[in-house]
Amino acid sequence: MVNLLELDKLSFRYPDSPRKAVVDFDLAVSEGEVVVLAGPSGCGKSTLLRAINGLIPHMYTGEYSGDVRVAGSSVRASSMRDLAQTVGFLFQNPENQIFMFTVERDVAFGLENLGVPRPEMRRRVDEAIDLLGIENLSQRAPHELSDGQKQRVALAGVLAMRPRLIILDEPTSLLDPKTAMELVDLVASLRKQLGTTFVVVEHRLDLLVKVADRIVVMNAGAKVLDGTPRDVLFGEEADGYGVSVPAVTRLQKMLAKDGLAPDDRLLSAAELASTVERKGA
Amino acid sequence: MIEFSDVTFVHDNGVKALDGITLKVDAGETVAIVGENGAGKTTLVKHVTGLLKPTSGTVLVDEVDTRTTSTATLSRKVGVAFQNPDHQLFSESVEEEMAFALRNFGFPPHLVEQRVSWGLQLFGLEEYRKSSPLVLSGGEKKRLTLACILAWDPGVVILDEPTVGQDAIQKEKLVGTIRMLGSTGKTVIVVSHDIEFLWPLQPRVVVMKSGRIVADGLAKEVMAKKEMLESARVAQPQLVSFYQALARRPGSPFVDALEARRWIEGGQQ
Numbered sequence: 001m002v003n004l005l006e007l008d009k010l011s012f013r014y015p016d017s018p019r020k021a022v023v024d025f026d027l028a029v030s031e032g033e034v035v036v037l038a039g040p041s042g043c044g045k046s047t048l049l050r051a052i053n054g055l056i057p058h059m060y061t062g063e064y065s066g067d068v069r070v071a072g073s074s075v076r077a078s079s080m081r082d083l084a085q086t087v088g089f090l091f092q093n094p095e096n097q098i099f100m101f102t103v104e105r106d107v108a109f110g111l112e113n114l115g116v117p118r119p120e121m122r123r124r125v126d127e128a129i130d131l132l133g134i135e136n137l138s139q140r141a142p143h144e145l146s147d148g149q150k151q152r153v154a155l156a157g158v159l160a161m162r163p164r165l166i167i168l169d170e171p172t173s174l175l176d177p178k179t180a181m182e183l184v185d186l187v188a189s190l191r192k193q194l195g196t197t198f199v200v201v202e203h204r205l206d207l208l209v210k211v212a213d214r215i216v217v218m219n220a221g222a223k224v225l226d227g228t229p230r231d232v233l234f235g236e237e238a239d240g241y242g243v244s245v246p247a248v249t250r251l252q253k254m255l256a257k258d259g260l261a262p263d264d265r266l267l268s269a270a271e272l273a274s275t276v277e278r279k280g281a
Numbered sequence: 282m283i284e285f286s287d288v289t290f291v292h293d294n295g296v297k298a299l300d301g302i303t304l305k306v307d308a309g310e311t312v313a314i315v316g317e318n319g320a321g322k323t324t325l326v327k328h329v330t331g332l333l334k335p336t337s338g339t340v341l342v343d344e345v346d347t348r349t350t351s352t353a354t355l356s357r358k359v360g361v362a363f364q365n366p367d368h369q370l371f372s373e374s375v376e377e378e379m380a381f382a383l384r385n386f387g388f389p390p391h392l393v394e395q396r397v398s399w400g401l402q403l404f405g406l407e408e409y410r411k412s413s414p415l416v417l418s419g420g421e422k423k424r425l426t427l428a429c430i431l432a433w434d435p436g437v438v439i440l441d442e443p444t445v446g447q448d449a450i451q452k453e454k455l456v457g458t459i460r461m462l463g464s465t466g467k468t469v470i471v472v473s474h475d476i477e478f479l480w481p482l483q484p485r486v487v488v489m490k491s492g493r494i495v496a497d498g499l500a501k502e503v504m505a506k507k508e509m510l511e512s513a514r515v516a517q518p519q520l521v522s523f524y525q526a527l528a529r530r531p532g533s534p535f536v537d538a539l540e541a542r543r544w545i546e547g548g549q550q
Contacts, residue, residue, distance in 0.1 A: 017416075040448045041420025092419070092445075093365065147318040170419075173445040174364070176317040176474050177516035203448055206477055206519060242448030247477060248519040251538035255545065269519050273526030276545055 004165055004197045005029040005052065009066035011221075012047060012056055021047040023221040024066070031164065034191055034198045036208050036229075039218040040242040045201045048218065049167050051075070052199065054083040071164060084110065088163035092170045094154040098142040103134065106142050107156045114161075128160040131190065148179035159190070166190075168200040172207055180207055187211050206246035209233070209266055217241050230266050248272055282308040282437065282468045283329055288338035290324055290492075298324040300492035302338070308436065311459060311469045313479045313500070316489035317514035322472045323364070325489070326439050329470070331355040342437070357386060360430030361439040366422035369429075370414040375406060378414050379429050386433055400428035403458070420446030427458075437468045444475045452478050480504070480518035481537055488513050501533045 007027040013020040021044045029035050037045055050056040054075050057064045068075040070086050091097050100106040107128055111121045129138055132152045137145065142153055151171065158166060168187075172180035188211045190196045202208050205215070215232040217225035219241050225232050232238055233249050234256075245253070248269045256263035260279050261272060283306040290299040298321045306312055314322045327333040328340045331347040340347045343358055363369055372378035379397045388396070401407045404424040409417060414425060423446055430438060440459075444452050452475075459482055462469050473479055479486070479500070486503040488496040490513040496503050504510070504521045517525075520541060524534040529548075535541035 038448075041446055041451055042418040046418065170446065172474075174318075174442070174474070176320075176514045177476055178511070178514035179318060180474065181516065203444070203446070203452075204475065204477070239449070242450040244449040244452070244477075246519055247480075247538055248523055251520070251523070251541050254538060254542045258546065260545065269522035270526045273523050277528055 002031055003028045004031040004033075004071055005199070006069040007048075007051075007066070008069070010048075010051060010068055011063075011065045012051060013063040014047075014060070015062055017062075020063075020221050022051065025218075025221070025223055027216065027223065027226075029165075029197060029199065031197055032191060032195045033213045034187060034200065034211050036205065036212045036215045037199060037201045037218065038203065038205065038215060038241075038243050039224075043218050044221040045218060046169065047221075049089070049169060049199070049201065052165075053087045053089045053167060054078065054080055081114065085114070085161055086164055088158035088161055088166040090151075090155055090158055090166065090168045090171055092173060094147070094150040094174075097154045097157065098150055101141055102138070103140050103142055103145075103153050103156075104129070104138045106153055107138075107160050110157055110161045124160045124162065128156040131159060131193070132156045132186070147174050148176065148182075151175060151179075151183065155186075163196070165197045165199065168198060168202075170201055170203065172202065172204055180204070184208060184211055203244055205229075205233070205244050206248075209246065209249070215243070217243055230264070233266065234263060282306055282310075282343060283470075284339075284341040285325075285328070286339050286341075288328065288335045288340060290321075290328065290333060291336045298492050299328070299335070302492075302494060304487065304494060304497070306468055306470070308468050309463060309466045311463045311471070311482060311484040312487055313482070313484040314470065314472045314487045314489060315474070315476065315479070315513075315515050316495075320489040320513070321492040322489055323441060324492075326361065326441060326470065326472060329437065329439060330359050330361050356435075357433070358435055359437040359439065360433065360435035362423065362426040362430055362441065362443060364441045364445070366419075366426045369426055370422060373413060374411050375401070375409045375414055375417070375425060376411065378425060379432055382429060382433050388433070396432040400432045403431070404428045405454075418446065420448070420451060423447065424451070431458075431462075435467075437470070438462055439470045439472070441472045442474065443471065444473060444478045456481055476504075476516055476518050480520065483536060488515060505534065 007025050010022055010025040011020050012022045051068050058080050098106045108121055108125045129135055134152050171183055184207050187198055209229045212229050215229050233245050234253055238245055252261045252267055252272050255261035261275050285302045285304040288299055288302040291297050316322055331352045334348050372381055376397050379400055380393050383393045459469055483500045486500050487494055495513055496509055504517055521534045524530055531544055
């Protein structure tokens with residue numbers, strides 16, 4: 001499969017900072033993959049995201065070496081305008097990216113900036129609104145909506161640009177548990193329907209393991225773990241890097257050591273319970 | 282310590298954010314407030330700090346009516362770390378940020394210095410002492426706001442979504458800090474969507490929905506009520522789901538994985 005995103009020995013240091021925020025980072029993400037980026041707070045995750053969406057080096061200056069390529073083009077050599085059509089970015093707090101008077105105008109904002117012709121704009125806005133199931137909100141004012149609804153509006157604005165790669169920065173942190181689960185389901189369905197690739201920074205892995213193909217863990221700017229959720233969460237190192245091993249996975253891991261649960265795949269709470277009952281009978 | 286009596290709060294635009302809240306929190310209690318986005322959790326918290334005054338009903342903090350007390354007086358008793366730390370960080374350096382409230386409250390210089398050092402150490406922020414708060418990561422800013430509040434030692438500590446941006450190690454430390462606060466007699470109110478974080482704390486849990494309290498009790502009791510939680514858009518902790526999926530089980534859900542393992546292995550012998 002073709003790699004949609006490639007980081008090649010990327011290093012970056014902010015001006016006046018004594019150490020590099022990202023160090024010799026290699027990463028290859030294929031089209032349609034969902035990759036979760038985890039690691040201790042302050043380890044450089046946000047910097048890495050900025051290097052992927054082009055804010056680094058286009059808006060943040062600093063010492064840059066190595067390369068980031070999205071869909072084969074170097075981020076450093078691409079304009080922000082071109083990048084905006086390949087890489088979508090959903091901020092942690094949707095209020096940072098929705099500000100128009102109606103939801104519909106907000107969703108159209110990015111397209112208007114690119115000067116997309118009206119009929120095409122109409123089609124893409126409608127499509128994004130439909131994908132996120134927010135038709136009923138389209139004439140509402142974004143600031144009147146709930147946090148979960150705002151998140152959907154912001155994501156619709158991202159989708160209208162039809163990016164091949166979408167970056168989510170702690171997308172569930174401000175959402176109630178049910179809304180958070182719905183967002184995770186939405187990621188799964190967009191990947192399936194549109195083949196979109198996702199890079200998600202998230203600490204709440206209990207929600208994400210369901211859709212993640214891989215978990216990449218960084219520490220002090222460097223990549224330290226990269227594998228399937230099962231490999232990363234069952235490994236001995238994850239705890240040391242502040243990765244939240246979900247409670248049920250923690251239990252499964254302990255039971256697997258005693259031969260009371262399988263260790264080749266991650267089980268849900270209900271699956272683990274039925275395994276325990278079979279073994280205990 | 283905190284007493285809400287039939288409190289209703291209506292926003293200027295007519296939206297009723299709190300609808301007949303009656304709630305009593307004793308000194309030293311740790312209370313988690315959970316519920317869907319827009320349920321009124323933050324509005325409730327703002328009534329404790331006096332930032333909002335009830336449209337009807339009364340809120341007493343330390344037996345004083347919040348309507349007749351200034352926010353400044355209340356802030357000495359009630360410390361809040363808001364959801365978005367950017368709303369409360371404004372000094373030129375991390376140490377200045379911490380010293381600000383302490384000086385405002387009239388702490389003598391040597392105590393200010395002592396408390397600042399204590400807070401920075403407790404939250405692993407010493408290396409940033411001279412840095413601008415703006416260079417901190419999201420998670421570090423959250424920890425700084427908490428350090429600032431604990432430094433002046435208020436009787437009530439309110440944490441609004443404290444785990445946002447925090448990794449597992451920081452979350453564990455936060456659990457430790459909250460336990461420490463509880464054991465020193467502080468009243469702690471935690472508003473959080475992060476059920477997995479709340480569960481090991483085993484707090485009293487208050488579930489809110491559409492401005493009302495729909496459940497209030499011990500974590501083990503409240504988190505067992507699957508349908509009620511779902512209607513309030515709250516998920517059950519994973520270990521409670523696991524426990525409830527077992528046909529044969531002990532009297533109450535497991536608090537942590539280790540406890541579950543011991544029980545399962547006991548059954549094997």
